[in-house]
Amino acid sequence: MDLSRELTALAAEPSDEEKPVVSLTLDTRWRDEAQRRRVAVYVRDECRSARDRYQPRSRAAAAVEEATRRIERWAAEMVGAAGDVAGVALFASPPRGLWREIRTSVALPPSFAVTPAPLLSPLAQLADRSEPVLLVLCDRRGGTVWESRLGEPLLSLALSRPAARRMKMAGWRQRSAQRRWNEQREQGQADLSLLVGNLFDRAGRPAVILAGPPDQVGALRGKLPRRVQEQLLPDLHLPAGTAQSRVLAAATRAIARAARGREQEEVARIVGEALGAGGRAVIGPADVVLATMEGRVKRLLVERGAAIAGWHCKACDAVGTKAAAGCPYCGGPTETRDLSEELVRRVIRAGGEAAVIDGGARLAHFDGVAALLRPGSGSAPVGWVQQEA
Numbered sequence: 001m002d003l004s005r006e007l008t009a010l011a012a013e014p015s016d017e018e019k020p021v022v023s024l025t026l027d028t029r030w031r032d033e034a035q036r037r038r039v040a041v042y043v044r045d046e047c048r049s050a051r052d053r054y055q056p057r058s059r060a061a062a063a064v065e066e067a068t069r070r071i072e073r074w075a076a077e078m079v080g081a082a083g084d085v086a087g088v089a090l091f092a093s094p095p096r097g098l099w100r101e102i103r104t105s106v107a108l109p110p111s112f113a114v115t116p117a118p119l120l121s122p123l124a125q126l127a128d129r130s131e132p133v134l135l136v137l138c139d140r141r142g143g144t145v146w147e148s149r150l151g152e153p154l155l156s157l158a159l160s161r162p163a164a165r166r167m168k169m170a171g172w173r174q175r176s177a178q179r180r181w182n183e184q185r186e187q188g189q190a191d192l193s194l195l196v197g198n199l200f201d202r203a204g205r206p207a208v209i210l211a212g213p214p215d216q217v218g219a220l221r222g223k224l225p226r227r228v229q230e231q232l233l234p235d236l237h238l239p240a241g242t243a244q245s246r247v248l249a250a251a252t253r254a255i256a257r258a259a260r261g262r263e264q265e266e267v268a269r270i271v272g273e274a275l276g277a278g279g280r281a282v283i284g285p286a287d288v289v290l291a292t293m294e295g296r297v298k299r300l301l302v303e304r305g306a307a308i309a310g311w312h313c314k315a316c317d318a319v320g321t322k323a324a325a326g327c328p329y330c331g332g333p334t335e336t337r338d339l340s341e342e343l344v345r346r347v348i349r350a351g352g353e354a355a356v357i358d359g360g361a362r363l364a365h366f367d368g369v370a371a372l373l374r375p376g377s378g379s380a381p382v383g384w385v386q387q388e389a
């Protein structure tokens with residue numbers, strides 16, 4: 001599953017109040033029966049209250065009715081089924097012919113919304129986790145390499161040489177067996193290193209995690225090509241024979257940790273850029289909304305759960321932050337709106353990237369939004385006003 005392609009397709013759906021979209025995310029890690037029940041009850045209650053909110057006999061109500069009935073049947077089936085996906089996102093709107101189910105191996109916090117366009121923010125939380133990662137599990141006889149996205153294993157290749165058995169032997173026989181055993185181990189590591197190098201190039205320089213007993217991880221690390229060594233995340237030290245599901249779960253957590261670290265670094269970089277003279281970035285709602293309206297945003301960062309107070313013009317679809325009686329662009333009527341989802345949708349639609357992140361204190365200080373601008377689209381200094389000729 002290519003998340004950025006999914007997000008782009010969903011962002012292209014027009015905003016249409018008569019054809020509302022139900023957007024739903026769920027945590028489907030079935031740790032126990034109670035979790036299945038919680039999910040079933042959550043979906044049923046949300047569907048009911050969505051139906052209650054709509055005027056009977058309106059076109060939108062008919063659409064919500066059909067979508068939620070279908071979602072209830074779908075949820076009942078999913079909750080009853082075996083399966084080990086951790087998260088599900090669903091977008092449904094029968095009048096548009098839209099029914100898109102996205103399964104992830106990363107849990108998604110439960111959310112349910114009926115809106116004029118698909119709600120992208122809950123899915124944009126995964127944007128930074130969608131880069132491919134190579135996970136290399138070392139063992140005595142070689143190892144296994146997984147290529148994965150969003151914690152979802154896409155491909156797994158095992159490399160295993162027949163193990164030379166270590167036997168109790170005396171004198172020269174033992175020394176020669178030991179030597180053979182060492183040679184085979186060396187060869188196994190060399191083969192594994194070659195495989196990792198090939199997959200690394202094919203996947204476009206992904207992050208790489210080495211897992212396994214510390215001595216085997218250390219020995220493999222020394223044999224990896226330099227370009228791979230530069231992309232290593234911290235090792236996962238696991239005892240030999242750790243179950244595959246545990247290895248993958250530990251790797252998923254490590255990937256999330258690494259993504260958080262990268263996000264914090266990126267926020268620091270963007271804030272520095274915005275405060276510096278380069279003008280390649282903007283921070284805070286007013287400047288970010290303006291840059292988004294002008295299609296200048298290359299990459300948008302929004303703090304998870306940030307509320308950005310603003311208005312939306314029903315006539316010309318403009319958005320802005322400063323309270324206004326009418327739209328400053330067309331004079332049309334405005335409605336107040338939380339702009340965080342608007343920004344995510346507009347940036348993706350314009351071909352930019354949007355990530356909903358845990359930006360920490362630094363991003364919160366700027367009301368939870370920052371953006372990197374497209375090259376050559378520099379921002380105007382504060383207080384600068386364009387003079388009409």
Ligand SMILES: [Zn+2]
Nearest residue numbers: 313316327330
């Ligand atoms: Zn307007």
